[in-house]
Amino acid sequence: xxxxxxxxxxxxxxxxxxxxxxxxxxxxxxxxxxxxxxxxxxxxxxxxxxxxxxxxxxxxxxxxxxxxxxxxxxxxxxxxxxxxxxxxxxxxxxxxxxxxxxxxxxxxxxxxxxxxxxxxxxxxxxxxxxxxxxxxxxxxxxxxxxxxxxxxxxxxxxxxxxxxxxxxxxxxxxxxxxxxxxxxx
Numbered sequence: 799x800x801x802x803x804x805x806x807x808x809x810x811x812x813x814x815x816x817x818x819x820x821x822x823x824x825x826x827x828x829x830x831x832x833x834x835x836x837x838x839x840x841x842x843x844x845x846x847x848x849x850x851x852x853x854x855x856x857x858x859x860x861x862x863x864x865x866x867x868x869x870x871x872x873x874x875x876x877x878x879x880x881x882x883x884x885x886x887x888x889x890x891x892x893x894x895x896x897x898x899x900x901x902x903x904x905x906x907x908x909x910x911x912x913x914x915x916x917x918x919x920x921x922x923x924x925x926x927x928x929x930x931x932x933x934x935x936x937x938x939x940x941x942x943x944x945x946x947x948x949x950x951x952x953x954x955x956x957x958x959x960x961x962x963x964x965x966x967x968x969x970x971x972x973x974x975x976x977x978x979x980x981x982x983x
Contacts, residue, residue, distance in 0.1 A: 826883055827904050835890045836900035844895045848888050848968040855884040856961035863956030881960055885967050886911070892971040910971070 838847045858880040862873025889910055894900040 823882070823908065824904055826879065826886060827907060830883065830886055830890065832890060832894075832900050832902065835887055836894055839891050839895055844891060847891050848965070851884040851888045851891075852961045852964040852968075855881050855964045856957040859960030860953040860957030864953030877956065877960070881963065884960075884964050888964055888968045889971050892968065892975055896975045910974075 835847075838850070842850065858873075858877045862877040865873070886907075890900070890902060890907070893902060893907075893910065
């Protein structure tokens with residue numbers, strides 16, 4: 799019985815990865831207001847903007863982990879989409895801050911995301927690269943899911959993990975941009 803449930807969960811996870819890597823990233827990317835990111839960075843500065851994104855990510859992590867199994871079932875997918883959105887916003891903010899341009903194409907942007915996650919990315923963006931990015935993100939969320947079963951501790955762990963993740967992504971993107979390791983747009 800346990801083997802059957804594990805196979806169902808594994809199949810569902812693979813389906814989520816396929817969905818996310820297919821059109822999911824593109825849909826998230828298309829819904830982000832790139833001009834709004836420019837305005838936010840101009841008004842607050844890069845570091846405060848990154849801090850705001852980390853707090854938004856931490857909030858969804860805390861909420862999705864705070865109610866145990868009930869909020870986990872609904873909250874984890876919502877939290878994952880928010881975490882990806884905040885990662886995208888932070889990456890765009892750093893790119894804008896360093897390049898002065900705020901209008902990025904999806905393929906160039908995904909190359910940057912893949913590079914920041916240490917996923918090998920060539921000149922051509924392939925579905926395999928997008929699946930690798932999706933798999934890393936889903937695995938990160940999956941390792942936290944077990945800890946989220948305990949309501950209060952789950953909220954603290956979820957919020958803290960999301961906050962640290964966004965701050966690390968920002969630091970990695972800044973490092974890559976400073977070293978010129980990002981493919982120029």
